[in-house]
Amino acid sequence: MTPEMQILAEDFLAAEKILIFTHERPDGDALGSTFGFRAVLRSLGKTADVVIPAELPNRYQQLCTGAVTQLSADQLADCDLIAVFDCATRERIALPSGIDAAQLLDEHKSVNLDHHAANQVSAGKNAVVHTASSTAYLASVIAMNLQPQIPAEAATMFLTGMMTDTGRFCFTNTDSQTMMQAARMLEAGADVESISNHVFFSKPLRIARFEAELMNTELQLACGNRFAFADVREELLEKHQVELREDEGLIDLLRELEGVVVAMLVCRRGDAFKISLRSKDSRYPVGPLARKYQGGGHDLAAGLTLHLESFEAVNAFMIREIGQLLDGDR
Amino acid sequence: MTPEMQILAEDFLAAEKILIFTHERPDGDALGSTFGFRAVLRSLGKTADVVIPAELPNRYQQLCTGAVTQLSADQLADCDLIAVFDCATRERIALPSGIDAAQLLDEHKSVNLDHHAANQVSAGKNAVVHTASSTAYLASVIAMNLQPQIPAEAATMFLTGMMTDTGRFCFTNTDSQTMMQAARMLEAGADVESISNHVFFSKPLRIARFEAELMNTELQLACGNRFAFADVREELLEKHQVELREDEGLIDLLRELEGVVVAMLVCRRGDAFKISLRSKDSRYPVGPLARKYQGGGHDLAAGLTLHLESFEAVNAFMIREIGQLLDGDR
Numbered sequence: 115m116t117p118e119m120q121i122l123a124e125d126f127l128a129a130e131k132i133l134i135f136t137h138e139r140p141d142g143d144a145l146g147s148t149f150g151f152r153a154v155l156r157s158l159g160k161t162a163d164v165v166i167p168a169e170l171p172n173r174y175q176q177l178c179t180g181a182v183t184q185l186s187a188d189q190l191a192d193c194d195l196i197a198v199f200d201c202a203t204r205e206r207i208a209l210p211s212g213i214d215a216a217q218l219l220d221e222h223k224s225v226n227l228d229h230h231a232a233n234q235v236s237a238g239k240n241a242v243v244h245t246a247s248s249t250a251y252l253a254s255v256i257a258m259n260l261q262p263q264i265p266a267e268a269a270t271m272f273l274t275g276m277m278t279d280t281g282r283f284c285f286t287n288t289d290s291q292t293m294m295q296a297a298r299m300l301e302a303g304a305d306v307e308s309i310s311n312h313v314f315f316s317k318p319l320r321i322a323r324f325e326a327e328l329m330n331t332e333l334q335l336a337c338g339n340r341f342a343f344a345d346v347r348e349e350l351l352e353k354h355q356v357e358l359r360e361d362e363g364l365i366d367l368l369r370e371l372e373g374v375v376v377a378m379l380v381c382r383r384g385d386a387f388k389i390s391l392r393s394k395d396s397r398y399p400v401g402p403l404a405r406k407y408q409g410g411g412h413d414l415a416a417g418l419t420l421h422l423e424s425f426e427a428v429n430a431f432m433i434r435e436i437g438q439l440l441d442g443d444r
Numbered sequence: 445m446t447p448e449m450q451i452l453a454e455d456f457l458a459a460e461k462i463l464i465f466t467h468e469r470p471d472g473d474a475l476g477s478t479f480g481f482r483a484v485l486r487s488l489g490k491t492a493d494v495v496i497p498a499e500l501p502n503r504y505q506q507l508c509t510g511a512v513t514q515l516s517a518d519q520l521a522d523c524d525l526i527a528v529f530d531c532a533t534r535e536r537i538a539l540p541s542g543i544d545a546a547q548l549l550d551e552h553k554s555v556n557l558d559h560h561a562a563n564q565v566s567a568g569k570n571a572v573v574h575t576a577s578s579t580a581y582l583a584s585v586i587a588m589n590l591q592p593q594i595p596a597e598a599a600t601m602f603l604t605g606m607m608t609d610t611g612r613f614c615f616t617n618t619d620s621q622t623m624m625q626a627a628r629m630l631e632a633g634a635d636v637e638s639i640s641n642h643v644f645f646s647k648p649l650r651i652a653r654f655e656a657e658l659m660n661t662e663l664q665l666a667c668g669n670r671f672a673f674a675d676v677r678e679e680l681l682e683k684h685q686v687e688l689r690e691d692e693g694l695i696d697l698l699r700e701l702e703g704v705v706v707a708m709l710v711c712r713r714g715d716a717f718k719i720s721l722r723s724k725d726s727r728y729p730v731g732p733l734a735r736k737y738q739g740g741g742h743d744l745a746a747g748l749t750l751h752l753e754s755f756e757a758v759n760a761f762m763i764r765e766i767g768q769l770l771d772g773d774r
Binding site for chain 2: 172277281282283284285286288289290291293294296297298300301306307309310311314315316317318319322323325326327329330333335339367369370371372374394395396
């Protein structure tokens, strides 16, 4: 525990009614950390809720139930601690309609727990540990400080966050502390079969067919086969009735290719193109490249938006950029 | 450590020249446990070799170097301990030409370390811990008993075995002991980036294209979509220049489908059909079914051979069998 995490632990202990928020389009870490912590707070007899205004991704719907989707001004006024987990900026907080981030964080006692280096949420109190693998890891450490015997349900959720954010212990953020904490989650009764079947072995057939066709028709390689990319066209998504945000792991199909160092997915968003980037090698980080064009993310997982006229223009632009990145120190 | 493992540890400590064997078509656990243990024995100043007569799968060739492929009678006579790791029967031991299992195990001081419940190797001394996730886990426990500061290279190999046999900590054999031991491997310097890039993110492009086409053309569902299977036809393998044994993870493409409980791959072997089975749910084990037809394996991962006339006949036969399994206790 860092001193900042200790301060957060004390705030949680002192509070009775807590609302936990996270980022839009929540992933496994956002959901694992918030729902896990909710279970721990409730086991301590507190009133705790996770606020997520949108429908959750399918794979998480059975693990994560009972999110609060709407919030009245009265309900908000009634709570005595606001927590934001795994969210890098105020703009990214998933907020119910009628509530803004300033109101939430500046007019209430508030805490911010995250592992994104560039976190700018600036709540009342902040614990940002950018060396941590996941927010779920951090939340579980605070949780076990508050309650050494965390409920099995919480352990399952925290382990979900650790597993998703480390790519099932394969990404370079995997460290012995996370692995040790994962072991403690298993001791606390975390249900691996449930996590596996819901989160990792739960690909809808239409997504499997979409992925197979994407790999057959759109996979491209450049930069001496070290850069793999695919354009995700609207027609293909429509044909298979897939929404891109359902398919968190899609980019891994490119990342897992032999010899590939950087993987990219491109999709259209209105009149711009949204780009997801992954790197397999810490010598070639994609985070700085994304930030150069007002994007963001980690060294090995980042994203940006480009205002160009076509998929082809985006591909050509990115082949140049990634080529420079890969040739930079060779 | 079980008492049997303690006895093996003492035998390793007493020996000076050790040869380690494993099963044919070695997987990540076979290679991780043997090469990891070799590194530990060498760090103790002993002469140790892993004997594998065939070429290793591509993904392991950079992690596992220097296997002994041939063995003279003199070399064999010169060694003072034979170890067999992760191998369930004498018939499955990968042996260099001119050497038979009886000669190896009965005419030498020999030990057998494994986690397969049905192990029948019957060496001089045997430690079979069927509750262990992997042989690499067992080997790493013995190794740290011999040498608390195991070399980083050994830690990398042991972690490889634990990760591959637990499906990156997703299969139901994942337990807190393995996870804790994995944390110790990371502390000992295990190189996750290297494991990931070589073992998990190293799919050759031709295999990716083969898989995409297989999913597009051969994926079938039965038993209320709870049974997914695919016939792996020779023509498709040839088209993409893929050998099935290169593609350890192929069946996971079926297993990971939502709602699927049992996954099956069928391929032709001479005039018979080789069948691989996976179950996602311990209530529906495929091991007993495989054994009913002289196959073998674990509850959730098993295989068998059927002498039928066509892919279609095999599929029909297995749809009946799996249907009975899935309907059995519902």
